[in-house]
Amino acid sequence: MDSQLDTIVVDDHEYPIQKPVAQYPAEYTVMQNRMIEAWNSMSVDEKRIFILASPIVRLNPMSESSKFTITAKDFAEACDIELGSAYSQLKRAADDLRGRYFSYINTKGNRVSVHWVIRIEYADGKISFYFTNEVLFMLSIFNNNHPYTKFTIKEVLQLRGSHSIQLYQLLKQYENIGHRDFKEEEFRNIFELQNKYSLLWNLKKRVIVPAVSEINKSTELQVSFSNLKDGKKITGFRFVIGKKETTKPSKEKKKEKPLTVSQIDLFSNKLAYDSAFANQYSEVGESYEDFAKRIANQLIDPAKVREYMPYLKQLGFKSLS
Numbered sequence: 319m320d321s322q323l324d325t326i327v328v329d330d331h332e333y334p335i336q337k338p339v340a341q342y343p344a345e346y347t348v349m350q351n352r353m354i355e356a357w358n359s360m361s362v363d364e365k366r367i368f369i370l371a372s373p374i375v376r377l378n379p380m381s382e383s384s385k386f387t388i389t390a391k392d393f394a395e396a397c398d399i400e401l402g403s404a405y406s407q408l409k410r411a412a413d414d415l416r417g418r419y420f421s422y423i424n425t426k427g428n429r430v431s432v433h434w435v436i437r438i439e440y441a442d443g444k445i446s447f448y449f450t451n452e453v454l455f456m457l458s459i460f461n462n463n464h465p466y467t468k469f470t471i472k473e474v475l476q477l478r479g480s481h482s483i484q485l486y487q488l489l490k491q492y493e494n495i496g497h498r499d500f501k502e503e504e505f506r507n508i509f510e511l512q513n514k515y516s517l518l519w520n521l522k523k524r525v526i527v528p529a530v531s532e533i534n535k536s537t538e539l540q541v542s543f544s545n546l547k548d549g550k551k552i553t554g555f556r557f558v559i560g561k562k563e564t565t566k567p568s569k570e571k572k573k574e575k576p577l578t579v580s581q582i583d584l585f586s587n588k589l590a591y592d593s594a595f596a597n598q599y600s601e602v603g604e605s606y607e608d609f610a611k612r613i614a615n616q617l618i619d620p621a622k623v624r625e626y627m628p629y630l631k632q633l634g635f636k637s638l639s
Contacts, residue, residue, distance in 0.1 A: 347372040348468040353456040354487045356420040357434075359510050362480045363411035364418075366397055367447065368457070369471060375449070375457040382436055382451055389444040397475050405443060412438050412445050422452070467491045476536040481509060482529040486537060489559050493539070499546060501554040518552055519602055526555065527598055538562055540628050542594040558594065560628065577617055581635075586614035588633045595629045 342348050347369045357365060370393075371386045378384075394404035419433045432452045439446040449457075460466040467490050477483045488508070492498040506512050506521075515521040530541050540562050546554040577585070589595045590610035600609050616622040623630070 342373075342376060342468060344373040344377060345470055345472065346468050347471050347474065348376060348457070348460060348466055350456040350460065351465045351467055351491055352422075353453075354467060354484070354491075355508065358484055358508055360418070360480070361411060361414060362478065362483060363397075363407050364415055365480070365483055366393070366475060367408075367411055367415070368453075369474060370396055371447070371449070372457055373471070375454055380449075380454050380458070382448060382454070385439070385446040385448050387444055387446040391443070396471070408445055409440065412440070412447070415447075420452075465491075473537045477532055479529060479532055481525050482532040482536075484509060485526075485529045485557075486533050486539070489533070489539065489541060489557055493559050493561075496560070497556055497558045499554060499556045501546075502552070505555060522597065523602065530557075530598060542629065543597055544594045545597065576620060577623060582614050582617045585630055585633060585635060586610045586617055589613050589626065589629060592629060592633060595626070 349368070349372060353368075357368070367388065370388060374380075374386055388408065390405035390408060391401060393399075393408050394401040397404075399407065415435050416433075416438060418435075419431050421429055421431045424430050432450050434450065434453055435447050436450055437448040467487060469487065469490050474483060474486060477486060489498055500508070502518070509525065511521065511525065515524050526543060530543060533539055533541050538561055540560040541557055543555050543557045545552045546556055587610050590600075590606050590613055596609065599613075604612075613626075617626070627635075
């Protein structure tokens with residue numbers, strides 16, 4: 319089947335949009351990296367609107383006069399939320415979007431401020447959105463000049479925290495590299511935390527640890543983080559990005575062997591002194607000895623061994639067969 323050719327005009331320039339039928343199936347959200355970096359102040363539900371709109375915009379000819387409609391029922395099913403609260407959540411997100419805008423520097427060197435949506439129509443059980451050309455552009459044009467990130471809609475919509483969604487998308491951009499570094503100031507600017515959680519331990523406890531934990535629990539990524547230092551001073555964070563191991567289901571599930579006493583003693587101490595593990599699981603004010611004892615008690619549980627396995631393997635652990 320022939321592909322459809324469409325154009326979009328941004329900053330007095332026409333961009334052709336080649337939309338082959340097989341390009342990025344509908345289960346994927348695809349957007350330019352600049353969009354991910356521009357929507358950091360949005361709520362989870364606001365971001366969900368664009369995540370769900372992405373394949374519609376990408377796979378169909380769209381313009382500023384085109385509308386994207388989502389029903390409360392579809393929103394509830396896609397986001398796994400109660401139908402009774404879906405419309406109110408959707409409406410609150412739409413109300414907030416009305417006042418949101420972003421800025422960019424055009425080819426003439428002028429700053430341009432643009433609203434995310436032109437118009438919103440509220441109907442019984444559904445809401446329709448009309449997007450600006452700049453937003454359509456960020457959801458349609460993907461090439462080396464306009465770097466982009468793709469991810470499955472199902473996985474990203476499992477995330478409940480706004481910081482979790484933002485961090486997940488930022489890390490997906492560097493998935494092939496395997497890690498991403500942020501200076502503290504850069505991290506705070508991206509997440510709009512310049513005036514929040516001034517103490518680093520609080521920033522990690524309130525933002526980083528919950529986001530990393532949710533990403534590890536709900537997505538295909540396995541993420542850990544550690545401090546970047548200049549001497550003794552913490553200057554930022556490094557996020558190590560991997561993928562969870564996928565194993566083919568066996569006909570007979572093997573019974574898991576527990577760790578031996580010597581293994582628990584060895585690896586509880588190794589984990590306690592591993593900075594990436596400690597950053598994620600240690601408690602404020604906890605000594606290395608107390609942390610190691612707590613981990614030792616947890617390693618008795620096979621479920622905890624599975625949870626800690628990426629760290630255990632990095633420290634030399636070999637699975638028991």
